[in-house]
Amino acid sequence: MRVAIVGAAGYTGGELLRILLDHPQVSELQAASESQAGKFVWSAHPNLRKRTDLAFLPYDALRPADVVFLALPHGEAMRRLDEFRGLGTLCVDLSADHRLRQASAYDVWYGAPHPHPERLAEFVYGIPELHREQIRTARQLSGAGCNATAVILGVLPLARAGVIDRSRPIVAEAKVGSSEGGRESSEATHHPERAGAVRSFAPVGHRHTAEMEQELAHPRVDFSATSIEMVRGVLATAHVPLARELDEKALWRIYREAYAAEPFVRVVKERTGIYRYPEPKILSGSNYCDVGFALDPRGQRVVVVSAIDNLVKGAAGNCVQAMNVACGFDETAGLGFPGLHP
């Protein structure tokens, strides 16, 4: 199968390359980047040295492919979709540009009207654990926000079981790594300023909130994010109000039924050991989302803990997983790396 990556020099582009270079069904790979055109891909992704001698192509040199991944900065995919859409049968847009179903949400959360609202309905929100059946026949997929992915996958079983009190908000707190900001450096990412930070960079109004409310079909999610000393990883802690009393066994049943058969979601809640609840440390490079929960003994409230690698299950890995579903391949193809410990 032929795959093209548009915007292959960024961090998600680099992860797409790393994963697809080892994908059993991918026979031809194109890596397009305007800024790095002509250079070897390993000059932008040093982990790929001696792994490939692929070079970046300028956009206009792109040949047709079966699957096209758009790893462009937010706002560019919206404007330039026509340039790339025709390149391949399946188009996967990793940016936020086609994630939301209501065009009006873009005015609220992204501060500007969407230039092509009519297109939003053509895209399927590309998390297989949420929309596997739709993805099977989709021709246009959108990736998901990394923080949104962690919160959504954590809370989803409760939403589906209809046990959440819809009259009260879900409050979610994500601890995030610096790679979420992508390759662009700024004063705030200058090491002496960023190292050791425990920084509330988006206490309110974080864009991923829209996806959480959309996909959990919950009226109000109050989300805030804090950057911490970490490069890859998201740890989301969601405070979920329950509509009725539940005990631990009932919660285990809900999570087991939702995720036992999922290849990439692990329910992690253990009484002993060091890693009793999910944490991103052991997930770097893997496509796993770990989910755990703790029932509040004071009743009618559960705290859900979920963790991912924002560049893999929060971006590139999830999109390859969705591609596998859409192309009818084994859903885990190319995504076997289990992460490292310690």
Next chain:
Amino acid sequence: MRVAIVGAAGYTGGELLRILLDHPQVSELQAASESQAGKFVWSAHPNLRKRTDLAFLPYDALRPADVVFLALPHGEAMRRLDEFRGLGTLCVDLSADHRLRQASAYDVWYGAPHPHPERLAEFVYGIPELHREQIRTARQLSGAGCNATAVILGVLPLARAGVIDRSRPIVAEAKVGSSEGGRESSEATHHPERAGAVRSFAPVGHRHTAEMEQELAHPRVDFSATSIEMVRGVLATAHVPLARELDEKALWRIYREAYAAEPFVRVVKERTGIYRYPEPKILSGSNYCDVGFALDPRGQRVVVVSAIDNLVKGAAGNCVQAMNVACGFDETAGLGFPGLHP
């Protein structure tokens, strides 16, 4: 092929499991641990959750296998080799117990005479880049010290080219991560004490020195190690006195001839970009050793920089690579993970 790991609950045991679970030729895997017998392997190695339901066996329940890896604390393999040697045709001892060729070196560097000096000659020092031909027919392999691996692979091309001034010592400095100490915790590894350390824990007399002098056949290597804020990784900086003037082109030729064909050694020396010389950050989980060099303009001296993941190329990965050579498999089988960036 059937493989058994004795001492599978430690960090190197966990990496052997992670790699061998994805090895195309390994059909049966036994993970033996006295302390964790009966438990699932993922209780000690949480990254392997949902990846395997293998459980630890007590030593006495081990069945014969084709290859036996000994991942025991130093001193145990020496004493208990007979218990495990007969289990398999090929035995790979990851500890220091059979690395040195001279028994007397154990009195000097390990403070006690070797209990079975006659066995030392039966073991081949298991770094394929050094002893590939001998490893092909070997039945007993020893792993190498992680710091030694980094220094040796960095300096080896110069030693082989005969350009090192043997009348002067090689001075080597390694910056190392906390996982070198293994799973055992102590006061010194207590996070508030270990975090942020830049700690000279072995300025002189480090045991790996013996291997460096042995394998580089250089009379005197002065090695010291400093632990820094890192879990996985070794960065070795070797100051090598030259016997005659060399220019950069000559050095490139020496390193290219030595390593162009090696699947796991990359020569890294670039004029631009962030990662111009080797560094461990992008090697975690990969079996690569990156090697670079800088000629001292004041003449007759070159500084060699080399980096590895101490748990992979410095231990488990290297031993699987050596197993592949000894069993006639593709040398890279099971070792395809290229590391992560950022």
Next chain:
Amino acid sequence: MASSCPECGANVGVGNKPMAGEIVQCPDCGTELEVKNLQPLELAVAPAEEEDWGE
């Protein structure tokens, strides 16, 4: 033979010849369980010293 984990309700297999007092680990929540009773098969959380995490 199998029974359900008292901690999380998972299905815990104990092999075909379990012994009273034998320790098995729950595949879902990792809790160590002791075979309390054979007919019917009954599992209880094995006594384990509760490690103090003390952050």
